Amino acid sequence: MAPAIEVRSLSRSFSGRGETLALDNVDLTVEEGELFGLLGPNGAGKTTLIKILSTLLLPSSGTARVLGHDVDADAKLIRKRINMVSGGEISGYGLLTIRENLWMFTQFYGVPGKVANERIDSLLETFGLQDKADAKLRTVSTGQRQKMNIIRGFATDPELIFLDEPTLGLDVTTSIAIRNYLRRWVREREGRTMMLTTHYMLEADELCDRVAIIDRGRIVAVDTPAGLKRRAGSGSSFLIETTPFDPEPIRSLPGVRGLTARPAEGHMSVRLALDDESVIADVISSIVSSGAKVIGLSKNEPTLEDAFMHLVGRGLE
Ligand SMILES: Nc1ncnc2c1ncn2[C@@H]1O[C@H](COP(=O)(O)OP(=O)(O)OP(=O)(O)O)[C@@H](O)[C@H]1O
Ligand SMILES: [Mg+2]
Structure with missing residues (x-):
């Protein structure tokens, strides 16, 4: 055909x-x-x-x-x-x-x-x-x-x-x-x-x-x-709000590409770039086993705009 x-x-x-x-x-x-x-x-x-x-x-x-x-x-x-x-x-x-x-x-x-x-x-x-x-x-x-x-x-x-x-x-x-x-x-x-x-x-x-x-x-x-x-290479991105803890061990978990942690009054914001969504489960268990609490979790998917930027080197507009 x-x-x-x-x-x-x-x-x-x-x-x-x-x-x-x-x-x-x-x-x-x-x-x-x-x-x-x-x-x-x-x-x-x-x-x-x-x-x-x-x-x-x-x-x-x-x-x-x-x-x-x-x-x-x-x-x-x-x-x-x-x-x-x-x-x-x-x-x-x-x-x-x-x-x-x-x-x-x-x-x-x-x-x-x-x-x-x-x-x-x-x-x-x-x-x-x-x-x-x-x-x-x-x-x-x-x-x-x-x-x-x-x-x-x-x-x-x-x-x-x-x-x-x-x-x-x-x-x-x-x-x-x-x-x-x-x-x-x-x-x-x-x-x-x-x-x-x-x-x-x-x-x-x-x-x-x-x-x-x-x-x-x-x-x-x-x-x-x-x-x-x-192809945009961004995998999955997450933002996690927790009570204070040491985030360094998370960095070495398989599937974690990058992490930035910002401590604020009484809690922490952790931004994560993951290979894929499934990695988040390991991240959460690691946080919980360190004795901290997860207060909030949100996911930011890479968009086609990210893909376009990655491929073309500038935005769509
Ligand atoms: N009849 C025409 N005479 C001269 N140039 C033309 C003609 N039609 C299109 N072009 C040129 O060809 C290129 C592609 O135009 P085209 O209309 O295919 O773009 P497009 O992707 O549909 O853009 P848009 O999102 O603005 O609709 C542009 O540089 C445009 O100026
Ligand atoms: Mg057109």
């Missing part, structure tokens, strides 16, 4: 005032059924890659195959089977209602009428947009318009969907609802694939099976979110 997406030595440059190399020799494979994320700072090349894969832009060199077809030679075959939604885009006609807009988009794809209506109704309900179904698009809020855009993408029931910053500018509750829907969409349907771009680390972390970290047109790492965080 061909991978859902297969990119080989792909480059794309733009000429203008000087030449911009937006994608620089990118290799990437995404398997069918994956929820795959592209994470990177502004200008990294995420949108350019999505546009090439959704046949809106041609590569300058290299190849990209989507659902087994070449994006250059077989764009038409690809278009029928995919859809693309961009969080920042303005799409649809202001004078038509939300329902009429959605209907129109499904008809571009030749979705049979009855199926289209059922799907539109169900998606409007899922996204809490039934109340606005018959409102003219120009009268709805930016967030409602964006929800319509996302519905547009799913209403054609694509095998592969590209989402470029799907939750850009949406409020927290709406973003969570959308992420839940995205996750379910991939999980509950056989053989569906999703590629999304984001510069929200939490979104990439919570949602994606695998993430490609992209910076200045290059893919610097591809892994599961957990794998990327492991």
